[in-house]
Amino acid sequence: MKWIVNDLNIKKQADDLGISIWQTPSLLFLIMGIISIIVMIVVYFVSRNHTSPEYLILAETFVTVTIFVAGNMIITSVEKLTQINKMKSEFVAIVSHQLKNPLTGINWDIELLISKYKKGLDQKQLDIIKKINGSTILMTRLVNDLLDVVRIDQGNLFVNKDKFNIEGIIKKTIVKNESLTRQMNVEIRVEISDNTPQIVGDEKRLEVALDNLFSNAVKYNKEGGVVVIKVEKKNKEINLCVEDNGIGIPEKEQAQIFEKFYRSEKAIRKETGGTGLGLYIAKNIVEQCGGKIWFKSSEEKGSKFCFSLPLA
Amino acid sequence: MNKKKVLVVEDDAILRQALTEFLEADNFSVIVATDGEEAVKFTKNNKPDIILLDIILPKKDGFDVIKEIKEDDNTKDIPIVLLTNLGSLSDIEKALALGATTYLVKGDYQLKEVMEKIKEILFLKK
Incomplete structure (x- = not known):
């Protein structure tokens, strides 16, 4: 059985946990077991020769103390491991939170500049500002992912219960990824009927989830590929699928692809940037909003990622 | 139409300025407070139509500000939009339980979207 092998591979366990070998719980447990057995054998021989209760009690005390x-x-x-783990989480939380304020400042000021004070800027200047904006959007996304x-x-993870049209977040996601789409030369198609009912869920977070699926579909596509976003009503749910031929x-x-920090070998070869957090986050957001997420994929042909959400 | 009065409570000067300028360009009249005590004082004196409130503030934090505003009959109906980068479940639940109208995580929202939310609250209410 796999877990027994894992338990016995103490060197690997110590490496994974970032502690020295003698601190690994599995090793300590083994030692405890071995000592207990040895002690019991000793007790057995002792009690064979000495039948007085004093000896027996002494021997039993010895076993109890050992265990x-x-x-x-x-x-x-x-406990120490849990504590270290908690400290790491807190550290990431504090750092990302501290990064968020200045990042918000940059984002808002760029937005202010572009939307209200654009007059007098020439095309070159605007292009440069847009590039800066693109980088801060990426950085914001990264910090948000970590948080x-x-x-x-x-x-x-808190999720709001907004009632909203799914079309809105689809549009926003496409706009947000415009430069990536252009760079990859990928065609985008959206199939949604006009009378698609509202859904319930956290609009902002679901935008993040969709963005993760969509940007993957674009990033891991082939030159001149296609990405189709399809929305369908099924019973009391809305299904949204992002399909690519990448x-x-x-x-x-x-x-493994929904696991935290997991990145496919193929993905790494194609695109070195990436944290392996996108799908993990998307899954958690969708599930927290009361939906489901699933996918179908075949190598060299493409992937189809879908999620369902309850109707409002 | 009368300009709607917005109280912006934010201790970070850069964020405060961006918010204020954007609001003014969108035809709102803006009052600013830089700490919790000012926030309560300006709310009582100026009766804003809506309050944008940060949580981590000098002198008095956002949670206490909500409490005081909600305790006063003259100000308890003013909608409060929390605009903060604290986004953990416990913070959000606490703020909403105290009576905040909604909770926006600053870093996730563009100014344009903040404006949309404000308008949604102001014009749905009337």
């Missing part, structure tokens, strides 16, 4: 001490060491080790991951880990996900990696 207690070893058990205590295991608990301390686990979201910490919140998901802490079970602290590089696809190898079958052996498909089970």
